[in-house]
Amino acid sequence: MLCADQNFDIAQVIRFFRSKPGELIIYYELEEGEKSSSRGIVEVCHDSHRVTRFLEKPQEGQTASQLASVVFYCIQRDTLSYMSDFLSQQPQTVGRAFGQFWEWLINEKQRHVFGMKLPTGFQLIGQVGLSDYTKWLTHYSTKQQGSPAKPITCRSYARVGLMGNPSDGFNGKTIAMTIANFWAEVTLLETQTLVLVPHPLNDPTEFGSLQDLFCISRKEGYLGGLRLLQATCKKFYQFCSKQGIALTKQNFTLKYDTNIPRQVGLAGSSAIVSATLKCLMKFYNITDNDLPKPIRANFILDVETDELSITAGLQDRVVQVYEGLVYMDFSKELMEEHGFGAYIPMDMSELPPFWLAYLSDPSDSGRIHSNIRQRWLSGELLVIEAMRRFAELTDQARTAFRDKDWSRLVQLMDQNFELRRSIYTDDCLGPGNLKMVELARQFGSAVKLPGSGGAVVGLCLDQARLVEMRRAFQEAGCVFCVISPYNPSASAVGGQH
Numbered sequence: 001m002l003c004a005d006q007n008f009d010i011a012q013v014i015r016f017f018r019s020k021p022g023e024l025i026i027y028y029e030l031e032e033g034e035k036s037s038s039r040g041i042v043e044v045c046h047d048s049h050r051v052t053r054f055l056e057k058p059q060e061g062q063t064a065s066q067l068a069s070v071v072f073y074c075i076q077r078d079t080l081s082y083m084s085d086f087l088s089q090q091p092q093t094v095g096r097a098f099g100q101f102w103e104w105l106i107n108e109k110q111r112h113v114f115g116m117k118l119p120t121g122f123q124l125i126g127q128v129g130l131s132d133y134t135k136w137l138t139h140y141s142t143k144q145q146g147s148p149a150k151p152i153t154c155r156s157y158a159r160v161g162l163m164g165n166p167s168d169g170f171n172g173k174t175i176a177m178t179i180a181n182f183w184a185e186v187t188l189l190e191t192q193t194l195v196l197v198p199h200p201l202n203d204p205t206e207f208g209s210l211q212d213l214f215c216i217s218r219k220e221g222y223l224g225g226l227r228l229l230q231a232t233c234k235k236f237y238q239f240c241s242k243q244g245i246a247l248t249k250q251n252f253t254l255k256y257d258t259n260i261p262r263q264v265g266l267a268g269s270s271a272i273v274s275a276t277l278k279c280l281m282k283f284y285n286i287t288d289n290d291l292p293k294p295i296r297a298n299f300i301l302d303v304e305t306d307e308l309s310i311t312a313g314l315q316d317r318v319v320q321v322y323e324g325l326v327y328m329d330f331s332k333e334l335m336e337e338h339g340f341g342a343y344i345p346m347d348m349s350e351l352p353p354f355w356l357a358y359l360s361d362p363s364d365s366g367r368i369h370s371n372i373r374q375r376w377l378s379g380e381l382l383v384i385e386a387m388r389r390f391a392e393l394t395d396q397a398r399t400a401f402r403d404k405d406w407s408r409l410v411q412l413m414d415q416n417f418e419l420r421r422s423i424y425t426d427d428c429l430g431p432g433n434l435k436m437v438e439l440a441r442q443f444g445s446a447v448k449l450p451g452s453g454g455a456v457v458g459l460c461l462d463q464a465r466l467v468e469m470r471r472a473f474q475e476a477g478c479v480f481c482v483i484s485p486y487n488p489s490a491s492a493v494g495g496q497h
Helices: 010-018 077-088 098-108 130-145 210-220 226-242 268-283 293-307 314-322 332-338 365-369 372-377 381-403 406-429 431-441 463-475
Strands: 023-029 040-044 051-056 067-074 113-117 152-163 173-191 251-258 325-329 342-345 354-359 446-448 455-459 478-482
Touching: 010 023, 010 067, 010 113, 010 226, 023 040, 040 098, 051 098, 051 113, 067 098, 077 098, 098 113, 152 268, 152 314, 152 354, 152 381, 152 406, 152 455, 173 268, 173 314, 173 354, 173 381, 226 251, 226 268, 226 293, 251 268, 268 293, 268 314, 293 314, 293 342, 314 325, 314 342, 325 381, 354 431, 354 463, 372 381, 381 406, 406 431, 406 446, 406 455, 431 446, 431 455, 431 463, 463 478
Parallel strands: 023 113
Antiparallel strands: 023 067, 040 051, 040 067, 152 173, 173 251, 173 325, 325 342, 354 455, 354 478, 446 455
């Protein structure tokens, strides 16, 4: 029946089997209504993928595992002799079942057996008859001839760093928030071949003239979103293969759209990667248990840093995975022990009116990172002390959010910028960013950089001055908007998010 489903990728299973020093069992997660007492249940180490225990049709309460063997095994040549040993110990036919063989081989003989997950249900196990097989053959036939598949569409939102950035890359602490003003959207549709569709504006291949090519390239650069889709797909397949997840051989078409301004430090690239990953997880039925949120943030960062050599930190990826207002602690102890930090969603009720402004013609935001990392790695006390101070400001801001002490938050945001300015220097921050900061301060507003540069985020508690400030920013040639926070608990609609 696995072969009747033309989507089953036997080659991926064989590659995983050959990469492990032992046998292989395919398993799946029991669906609602399935009883573990009718299946061979496996307990699997998440890190090593080794099957630590096999229970043939266990009684209720004997195991908490919901992972069931699908009666698909790969066996090393040297292990075949164990079958003779097992059969010699089972003179009665009733004891000569494959499930009992695995129970004996794993639990008693302690042989190395590894598990690979099939991210779908599997019905044809146990007492099934010809009618059951006929029904599923009809299902596969109908599926191949049936109605067009429904598209999967997912969004990820731009973010603003409200406190502590850029210390996320330096074992610091930050608070960031996703905003509904700007987003990236990816759509996946099952198709015969795998196709990545270029965006007409961000991945142009035709131009009206040489002058158009010059103007677009100067403003947008040469690297659109298509590379992000491709790198995410590559990393996704690599991750699933390494984690022992047997993907189906379904093909698809991916396309994306985004209104996140480019090169102003609002996490536009990671939003495309994040939305693409959401689509792939839904398409292949990958669950939060298969790819937990903290690991998902690491995955997105790896796509950008390892595959595309983009300078980035974890903050943006964490807040785009968790969504909403998130407190993040990237302390060295947490990162070394778990591989990720502590990420805590915060209350979003009664937030004050944050605003955002950005340059209409920005430079590459990546340049603002300067040589801080080298100075931090070399142990420069000024930089190390600054990162410690960023963490302190973040903890104080967390308290201000909890107490809804917005006047205190205004002070902390200003202190965050001045601390950043002291270690990065004005030359590195650039005249455009400094101009926006000084303009905001003329109206008594708190102001800081929400990302790597090209935009500023602020908090003005005087509504009349906020209106005046908007006009001043627009007259200075900047884009200005009042932030609409994206709250996932209040905004989830259908399959969009």
